[in-house]
Amino acid sequence: MAEDHAETEEVALDQDRIDAVLEAVEAGNSEAVDALLEPLHAADIADLLEQIGPGDRRALLRLWSHEIDGEILSEISEDIREEVVEALPREVLVEAVRDLETDDVVDLLEDLEQPQQDIILEALEDADRVAVEQAMAYPEYSAGRLMQREVVVAPEHWTVGETIDFLRKADHLPDQFYHVILVDPRMKPVGYATLGRILSSGREAKLADITEDSFRTVQATDPEADVAYIFNQYHLISCPVVDEAGRLVGVITIDDAMNVLDEEHEEDMLRLAGVGDEASVNDGSVETAKQRLPWLVVNLGTASLSAMVISQFEATIAALVALAALMPIVASTGGIAGTQSLAVAVRALATRDLTQANAARVIWRELGAGILNGLGLALILGVAGSLIFGDWHLGLVLGMAMIVNQIVAALGGVLVPLTMNRLGMDPALASGTFVTTLTDVMGFFAFLGLATVILL
Template sequence: MSESRSYGRHDIDDEEEEAAFGPSTDLIRAVREALAEDRAAEVETLVLPLHPADMADLLEQLNPDERRRFIVIARGFIEPETLSHLDDLVREEVLELLTPREVAAAVRELDTDDAVDLLQDLDEKAKRRILDAVPAADRAILEEGLTFPEDSAGRLMQRALVAVPMQWTVGETIDFLRAKDDLPDHFYDLFVVDPARTPVGSVPLSRAMRARRSVKLADIMEGGPRTIPATMDQEEAANMFRQYALVSAPVVDDGGRLIGVITVDDIMHVIQAETEEDLMALHGVAETDFHASAFVTAWRRMRWLGVTLVNTIIAAAVISRFQATIEELVALAVLMPIVAAMGGNAGMQVVTVTVRALATRDLTPGSNVWRTVGKEAAIASLNAVLFAVVMGAVAAIWFDRAALGAVLGAALVFNMMWAGLAGTVIPIGLARMNMDPAISAGPFLTTTTDVLGFFSFLGLASLFLL
């Protein structure tokens, strides 16, 4: 399924092959031209029909100066949802251009999860100023939302939901829904609760809609609803949505009482963000790097390159122990990067697979840790022997010296087998020590494959070739 790919979608040359949605290139160009000459009415006409998500995309495409001009024109009609769709960093910029009163008005209109998401990134002073401009009842809900840990289910949940007592019939429920006016814009399941407000079941709307009015909810509900504790990690909540094909799920407090609902639209973003985060962390980059300023991004990457530098200095120190050996046989300097690179690349393949398997819980305690380690060791052995034979032969012919080929082959076998083993053991070990394997496994691994690669190759060479 994942092997064959369609290549067309990355094509960005042919302008006729425009994306099927989102603001078009032509529209963006027209808005820019109108902004350059401050033709406010034209900008308004161009952007007013846009969906908030498309308006957000447009804002992200503008440069900071154009964004400022845009906000001056659009502050009166820009929809609050546009703010939610903005990338974190562009949003920060836009919020600074609005008054606390304007932001507070937007916050009141948004769903609680989006409002909390918007507030959470602001500094304390800005947050306070905006909260002060919000009516007391709304403020209490927002402040409670902010008490949940970042990246928890509590931050994702929306407070407005549809909860119905279990003795109700379908007819009573429909009448209630028609009469009540502070319901969420969209909802997908009716949550059935007991008198203590504990969820006891859920009824998908499609099922409620097809049942006769006299049918009792208790008779058509799915019992034992999959509740999500407000403190659950958002990645865990996303795994649960995926596993059970959920569209919405009830969120409960410590006492098991229904306090909110998470809907699948937020989960789609979590799935993408968590998957990207894990895999980008392997290269020391962050999901937000694309929109961050050059300075912020440079600083963030610098730390990781600093780790790389320390790693390579350690490897260089290993090489420096063998300077006499290299002086005598300079072919070693030519071949030694091959041993290190093959080990590093083979190891990173294993790390990548292991990190994802841990995150998606394909790799779990007790059952399959040893099987995974064993399988990767087997793969490593196969590839190690193959590449050792091939590269050993190449080196023997290249430098016309069979023993040199043999030493290179032996070092390759040693380093690639180590890479296969370490590629599983390091991430699993880091996870057991409660460290994030995605962030730390890469540098750990390549340091070991560099050091062992140079040490084994140069060490064997000094023993057998001189």
């Protein structure tokens, strides 16, 4: 058995295996599909289902649906989860969800329509169904949706020996748990002890004497982003969840908190790119266009501001045609610098490393960096412009415009997300559009304005 397990761990999903699975599916060879998929981890099987097309996915599920379990369902991306659930025979779906912890069932239900939700709820045992329905009653993206109801608790006066005896006799324990939570008679958590401390302590030791200093609780209504921050900030492994009265209602484990952090990072990246926080490679062309078109329209409007600035200097450009070739250099370099500053600021706001307390220091740091970068680029561009066009005045204009735009880019990259955050808006949502517009407009204005004053 150990040898089989080791062999399973060595098998990874690669293109050759995907091609072999697709060939077996096309041939309708269920035995070959079984042989190819059986050694794979649930996460790899989920990846395979995500990477193949909808037609191949449905054909694969027809041949292999009897092997789908709860772990695979929980690993499948939200983008195709509903499609997979609809393709599964009812008896397979019922059996699969019975293997899941309540937090995984809640995660599964959130992405499904009501008919599929009803099927899954009916498949659960009464206690699990009540727990899931109670969790679904909490606000979306809250700790109550994230927690699992399977909790290992012990009275605060128990000894290590009593706790170990209880764990050995318990009929149902979570598949994974890290702490035994101590509660008072009113079911309010007062501390927790790690399994390692329990197993390494004598039987007569009091649980209250081996509790962890990291103990803290979260409210069931707290935003899941705040929960993820607490896990990351205080290096938690698990965290009890309490209701308004302070009574224990569940626990959140580190794997769920890290999933939230990953989702937050992904959403920030997609929003900075202006493609929406739900964009996926599994989306169709129409859906992709719908997600991107609004931001392209917004960008079209902001780009018109740059065009208006340029139009005010038509005479200058007509007199010195070389300016038309050089002005995109200043604007584009400023745009890149603004994006660099913006990415750092948005990430720092998300992780709460950038706050009102240190905002002034960060702004001054960005200003200093903008000045230094501007001086360095001005020297390079000024010398190059003078040599190429044989006019040191033109090189001077290029250098001065570069310094101005680098300062604007550095300040805009941090001030725009700070302002949006102060107004209660997501800093990643539209900061990129505003910063790019700012650097373009100021870049063209500085370059053409200085050219008008100095060269003409």
